[in-house]
Amino acid sequence: MSLTSEVKDVARRAGADVVGIAAAARMDQAPQTAEELLPGAKALVVFGIRIPQAATKRWEVVKTPYHVYGHSVLNFKLSYIDYDVARFLEDAGYYALPFSSRDPHYDPDTFVTKGVSMRHAAAIAGLGEFGWNNLLLTPRFGPRIRFSAVLTNAPLEADPLYSGKPLCTKDKGCKRCIEACPMDIFKTEEKTELEVEGKRFEMARLSTQAKQRCRWSEHGLIAEAGGRTNIRPPEVITTQDYLEAGARMDPVQKGRSGIFGGIYYCGRCVHSCPVGDNRARPARSN
Numbered sequence: 001m002s003l004t005s006e007v008k009d010v011a012r013r014a015g016a017d018v019v020g021i022a023a024a025a026r027m028d029q030a031p032q033t034a035e036e037l038l039p040g041a042k043a044l045v046v047f048g049i050r051i052p053q054a055a056t057k058r059w060e061v062v063k064t065p066y067h068v069y070g071h072s073v074l075n076f077k078l079s080y081i082d083y084d085v086a087r088f089l090e091d092a093g094y095y096a097l098p099f100s101s102r103d104p105h106y107d108p109d110t111f112v113t114k115g116v117s118m119r120h121a122a123a124i125a126g127l128g129e130f131g132w133n134n135l136l137l138t139p140r141f142g143p144r145i146r147f148s149a150v151l152t153n154a155p156l157e158a159d160p161l162y163s164g165k166p167l168c169t170k171d172k173g174c175k176r177c178i179e180a181c182p183m184d185i186f187k188t189e190e191k192t193e194l195e196v197e198g199k200r201f202e203m204a205r206l207s208t209q210a211k212q213r214c215r216w217s218e219h220g221l222i223a224e225a226g227g228r229t230n231i232r233p234p235e236v237i238t239t240q241d242y243l244e245a246g247a248r249m250d251p252v253q254k255g256r257s258g259i260f261g262g263i264y265y266c267g268r269c270v271h272s273c274p275v276g277d278n279r280a281r282p283a284r285s286n
Contacts, residue, residue, distance in 0.1 A: 016047035020125030043156035046125035078148035126159035131168035133177035133269040142276025180272035182224035212237035220265030
């Protein structure tokens, strides 16, 4: 078995549903390149684990399954996979730098990612492509999946970029994420484009204010996002506004977040996306 196959096997045995590898050069457009993060880096190992589909389908009826198994527990599990992959590569004689998905790695004012953006990592590792909702869509799970990654100087073989049928059908009339977002951040015709090795990725262009509104919603500061708190945001949101609103959060809601290691509330763009929704498939019989 090749080193590349062994690494993927380690991740799958640790619980990964999907695994892909990107050449380090595919990170050259990132705010921090692979070489800056780990001198001599050659590859980025990316893996993901699914969110249970019923947890997103029944989100408005019962919220805890999505809170816990859409973010919190998955982030912890991904961290363990990170460690197993990094340890395996170190034992093989290489450096391996794990990037946990548990905590945000972005500048709180500009939203510029520090380290590795997991959705971009998954894209350049061939695991899927971007949807209009700015999420990484995979053929099997759609956006109902979370990712983590390990950067290494091991000479691993890169996977090809996704080349299957287009996953996002916004251009064919799908407006589910646009209509579902309580902050209306996807109601724009402006695009962000990213090209990697001749493949073009497109998604809605989100201003810094749009990202602030998204953060306000995903942290449950409004009722429409499923939060017990309902604090209407100012017309122009600053990071300080967000922090002050967080301090006023419902104490029960704040306490639950601490118990589960940080949870996210909204996710309407995840819940509404039809890509990877296999609930209509015939059930397996015993």
